[in-house]
Amino acid sequence: MDKQTGKTVRERLVVIGGDAAGMSAASQARRLRSADELEIVAFERGRFSSYSACGIPYWVGGDVTERDALVARTPEEHRARDIDLRMGTEVTEIDVARRRVRARDVASGDASWTSYDKLVIATGARPVRPELPGMDAAGVHGVQTLEDGQALLDTLTRTRGSRAVVVGAGYIGVEMAEALLKRGYEVTVVNRGSEPMATLDPDMGRLVHRAMTDLGITMVDDAEVTELLTDGDGRVREVVTADARYPADVVVLGIGVRPETSLAAAAGLPLGAHGGLLTDLAMRVRGHEDIWAGGDCVEVLDLVSGQERHIALGTHANKHGQVIGSNVGGDYATFPGVVGTALSKVCDLEIARTGLREKDARRVGLRFETVTVESTNSAGYYPNAAVMTVKMIAERRTGRLLGVQIVGREGAAKRVDVAAVALTARMTVEQMTALDLGYAPPFSPVWDPVLVAARKAAVKVRGT
Amino acid sequence: MDKQTGKTVRERLVVIGGDAAGMSAASQARRLRSADELEIVAFERGRFSSYSACGIPYWVGGDVTERDALVARTPEEHRARDIDLRMGTEVTEIDVARRRVRARDVASGDASWTSYDKLVIATGARPVRPELPGMDAAGVHGVQTLEDGQALLDTLTRTRGSRAVVVGAGYIGVEMAEALLKRGYEVTVVNRGSEPMATLDPDMGRLVHRAMTDLGITMVDDAEVTELLTDGDGRVREVVTADARYPADVVVLGIGVRPETSLAAAAGLPLGAHGGLLTDLAMRVRGHEDIWAGGDCVEVLDLVSGQERHIALGTHANKHGQVIGSNVGGDYATFPGVVGTALSKVCDLEIARTGLREKDARRVGLRFETVTVESTNSAGYYPNAAVMTVKMIAERRTGRLLGVQIVGREGAAKRVDVAAVALTARMTVEQMTALDLGYAPPFSPVWDPVLVAARKAAVKVRGT
Numbered sequence: 001m002d003k004q005t006g007k008t009v010r011e012r013l014v015v016i017g018g019d020a021a022g023m024s025a026a027s028q029a030r031r032l033r034s035a036d037e038l039e040i041v042a043f044e045r046g047r048f049s050s051y052s053a054c055g056i057p058y059w060v061g062g063d064v065t066e067r068d069a070l071v072a073r074t075p076e077e078h079r080a081r082d083i084d085l086r087m088g089t090e091v092t093e094i095d096v097a098r099r100r101v102r103a104r105d106v107a108s109g110d111a112s113w114t115s116y117d118k119l120v121i122a123t124g125a126r127p128v129r130p131e132l133p134g135m136d137a138a139g140v141h142g143v144q145t146l147e148d149g150q151a152l153l154d155t156l157t158r159t160r161g162s163r164a165v166v167v168g169a170g171y172i173g174v175e176m177a178e179a180l181l182k183r184g185y186e187v188t189v190v191n192r193g194s195e196p197m198a199t200l201d202p203d204m205g206r207l208v209h210r211a212m213t214d215l216g217i218t219m220v221d222d223a224e225v226t227e228l229l230t231d232g233d234g235r236v237r238e239v240v241t242a243d244a245r246y247p248a249d250v251v252v253l254g255i256g257v258r259p260e261t262s263l264a265a266a267a268g269l270p271l272g273a274h275g276g277l278l279t280d281l282a283m284r285v286r287g288h289e290d291i292w293a294g295g296d297c298v299e300v301l302d303l304v305s306g307q308e309r310h311i312a313l314g315t316h317a318n319k320h321g322q323v324i325g326s327n328v329g330g331d332y333a334t335f336p337g338v339v340g341t342a343l344s345k346v347c348d349l350e351i352a353r354t355g356l357r358e359k360d361a362r363r364v365g366l367r368f369e370t371v372t373v374e375s376t377n378s379a380g381y382y383p384n385a386a387v388m389t390v391k392m393i394a395e396r397r398t399g400r401l402l403g404v405q406i407v408g409r410e411g412a413a414k415r416v417d418v419a420a421v422a423l424t425a426r427m428t429v430e431q432m433t434a435l436d437l438g439y440a441p442p443f444s445p446v447w448d449p450v451l452v453a454a455r456k457a458a459v460k461v462r463g464t
Numbered sequence: 465m466d467k468q469t470g471k472t473v474r475e476r477l478v479v480i481g482g483d484a485a486g487m488s489a490a491s492q493a494r495r496l497r498s499a500d501e502l503e504i505v506a507f508e509r510g511r512f513s514s515y516s517a518c519g520i521p522y523w524v525g526g527d528v529t530e531r532d533a534l535v536a537r538t539p540e541e542h543r544a545r546d547i548d549l550r551m552g553t554e555v556t557e558i559d560v561a562r563r564r565v566r567a568r569d570v571a572s573g574d575a576s577w578t579s580y581d582k583l584v585i586a587t588g589a590r591p592v593r594p595e596l597p598g599m600d601a602a603g604v605h606g607v608q609t610l611e612d613g614q615a616l617l618d619t620l621t622r623t624r625g626s627r628a629v630v631v632g633a634g635y636i637g638v639e640m641a642e643a644l645l646k647r648g649y650e651v652t653v654v655n656r657g658s659e660p661m662a663t664l665d666p667d668m669g670r671l672v673h674r675a676m677t678d679l680g681i682t683m684v685d686d687a688e689v690t691e692l693l694t695d696g697d698g699r700v701r702e703v704v705t706a707d708a709r710y711p712a713d714v715v716v717l718g719i720g721v722r723p724e725t726s727l728a729a730a731a732g733l734p735l736g737a738h739g740g741l742l743t744d745l746a747m748r749v750r751g752h753e754d755i756w757a758g759g760d761c762v763e764v765l766d767l768v769s770g771q772e773r774h775i776a777l778g779t780h781a782n783k784h785g786q787v788i789g790s791n792v793g794g795d796y797a798t799f800p801g802v803v804g805t806a807l808s809k810v811c812d813l814e815i816a817r818t819g820l821r822e823k824d825a826r827r828v829g830l831r832f833e834t835v836t837v838e839s840t841n842s843a844g845y846y847p848n849a850a851v852m853t854v855k856m857i858a859e860r861r862t863g864r865l866l867g868v869q870i871v872g873r874e875g876a877a878k879r880v881d882v883a884a885v886a887l888t889a890r891m892t893v894e895q896m897t898a899l900d901l902g903y904a905p906p907f908s909p910v911w912d913p914v915l916v917a918a919r920k921a922a923v924k925v926r927g928t
Binding site: 335 | 484519533778798800804807816846847880884885902905
């Protein structure tokens with residue numbers, strides 16, 4: 001309300017970034033406040049809004065046949081809900097003092113200032129792309145955006161090659177290895193570390209390594225790419241490491257991502273040790289009453305270690321957007337933090353983790369015990385019962401659960417959710433032994449694998 | 465230690481019942497105390513020890529081909545670990561005052577007293593078997609014990625009939641309907657209630673009803689069996705209800721079970737409202753220092769309602785046995801209670817529940833809100849994404865989670881474990897909205913169905 005006229009003043013919310021966090025925030029704010037009360041302008045430099053980047057490997061691999069299936073809501077759909085979403089428009093500057101952003105039409109180059117009452121920064125993450133010779137050659141692809149995925153698919157369709165090299169063996173690397181395998185490629189994964197999935201402890205990563213090798217994927221460990229060689233047309237032909245060369249008709253980069261916070265940094269907004277924006281529990285940028293941030297560009301509180309982390313994951317981005325939109329819209333919500341749950345798969349091998357790895361626990365000063373158990377996803381006598389390996393980490397003395405990693409077949413990955421809830425509730429492994437987890441022969445042995453691990457961990461903690 | 469001689473006195477542990485609870489207790493006690501310190505004598509009236517009764521439907525249905533696969537540990541294996549397991553021996557009396565039990569060899573009828581220092585009662589449950597004409601006819605089978613399963617399989621093999629009637633539509637009923645369907649029978653399920661799975665609320669039971677009908681199972685609702693008609697040879701031919709007659713070459717009874725506590729009752733041990741033995745948290749029979757009880761013959765504390773319940777489930781029986789064995793063996797363990805988690809399936813329909821149903825909540829004086837959401841087991845765009853229905857019940861005002869029911873396809877059942885842990889931790893639905901549950905497109909939509917339900921429930925609680 002304007003104090004002098006008594007009329008409702010229409011505020012303007014500006015959103016930078018048209019994907020999960022930004023558009024969830026915009027949509028939730030719109031649900032709570034009508035267009036008469038709140039104008040919403042959103043800028044997205046790309047061609048797509050609100051899409052599932054996590055779905056790209058399954059689109060490239062052919063499980064998902066339509067690109068548009070990955071788009072949760074199109075620009076037109078957002079506009080139909082009174083969100084002024086401007087595609088192909090890049091924000092180049094945030095002027096915090098004068099509460100405005102400068103945006104440039106990517107195609108025309110035209111730029112102008114737009115003022116805001118409230119600002120949401122959802123600029124996402126950018127892939128790590130080492131500056132090496134040949135990195136910009138044709139046939140070298142990241143898979144961060146839908147545009148990236150389309151470009152890779154175009155290459156796969158056009159070149160009809162047979163050899164693919166994936167650089168990096170984290171989530172994106174292993175998922176893209178599966179995708180390229182499904183497309184009939186001979187796949188080589190070049191990995192800096194000794195095991196894939198560095199988000200697991202090495203002993204669990206080894207299980208993934210074995211499974212990938214069994215799938216016919218060539219795993220090149222402890223290898224650093226030094227150069228990409230191209231042919232006369234500027235197309236990539238070989239991936240070079242210190243020790244060897246790997247022929248490649250296509251190269252996919254999956255080396256990881258960093259928070260995209262160059263705009264925020266230039267505007268003097270607070271960044272954390274991992275380069276992400278720092279927010280409070282309401283997802284408001286620290287020290288700034290009317291600026292919110294969420295998604296892959298922020299750091300989140302790890303509830304287990306008590307420290308900030310950077311995790312680029314669609315599910316967090318959506319939650320952040322929901323929280324921001326609720327607060328901007330005049331309601332109330334918080335994002336208390338994460339416990340670090342993440343899932344992945346390579347063909348039928350399921351990979352899950354939550355909480356701290358051994359090295360995380362060590363780094364934050366925790367002493368711990370670890371146990372690893374082998375069990376099965378269903379009763380041992382049930383058809384196709386498959387081995388599941390569960391590693392559990394518990395604090396010494398207190399017995400508090402610190403982390404769980406699971407590698408197995410069907411039904412393995414989502415079992416980690418039990419540990420995610422237990423971590424949130426700060427349960428001890430002793431308490432976990434009594435959990436009333438679902439049992440029936442098709443779904444679990446009579447002692448669920450997580451309970452078996454908890455029992456063994458509890459015994460070990462008691463002995464220390 | 466004997467105070468006068470200074471020698472270790474060898475105590476005798478007597479166990480009544482050679483299945484999950486009894487033999488888990490015996491095994492765990494043996495792990496902790498050697499045969500020099502503790503003699504263990506166990507009586508089992510049947511022919512099998514330590515077997516999975518929950519596996520019987522999958523054996524009858526042909527998923528499990530060997531009966532012995534259901535036996536976790538044979539009598540010989542128990543004896544090899546210095547447990548004097550006497551098969552075919554029924555305990556007929558417990559003499560608490562003189563610390564002894566009377567046991568009778570079922571074959572010879574010979575009976576004698578065996579004294580104990582410590583006693584474990586693990587007499588299990590007995591199936592409800594209404595006293596109706598024809599109930600004892602050939603071709604009418606319960607499926608409580610491995611002997612029962614064998615008898616049913618013999619009938620199925622011998623008679624080569626085509627029509628099966630299952631009486632009862634709880635876990636056993638629906639699982640046996642699947643088993644008989646797999647064996648090529650036309651299956652009719654006669655159910656007292658209007659929906660199968662009375663352990664769910666009727667609105668969720670309706671989903672199971674529809675799926676069973678779609679599978680070609682004839683569902684007869686609101687029907688009470690009044691009589692079984694037999695042919696000249698005394699074989700069952702028809703199942704009769706008040707309204708109709710159903711031809712049957714075989715009849716399977718799945719009407720439920722009651723705690724088998726006639727021995728305990730005769731001995732004056734304390735029974736609860738559901739007819740089960742009452743124990744303390746260490747699984748000791750209340751008021752009796754040296755008598756423990758566990759498994760299907762006891763009542764357990766429901767941590768959500770704060771009241772005792774009777775739940776016959778192998779996973780609880782195993783935990784009870786573990787706790788009893790630890791305490792008898794001189795270690796320490798407790799069984800704090802259950803939240804009422806149970807899973808089942810009919811072909812590829814998965815059914816799960818935990819916590820309170822609406823009527824349970826009402827009965828214990830709780831006011832609540834309910835929400836039901838439809839979501840999918842994986843990202844909507846992922847191949848074969850299947851609908852999953854999640855019902856959530858939360859207490860008014862406090863927002864505490866009270867119960868969750870899930871019906872869906874692959875990946876539905878074990879999702880209820882998240883709610884089981886949240887119930888144990890007494891979380892509110894508001895707290896649950898922030899849970900860091902595992903996300904990747906093959907395993908979950910970006911908002912896990914449980915989170916979608918929690919968000920909706922939190923909104924509803926706030927509005928009240």
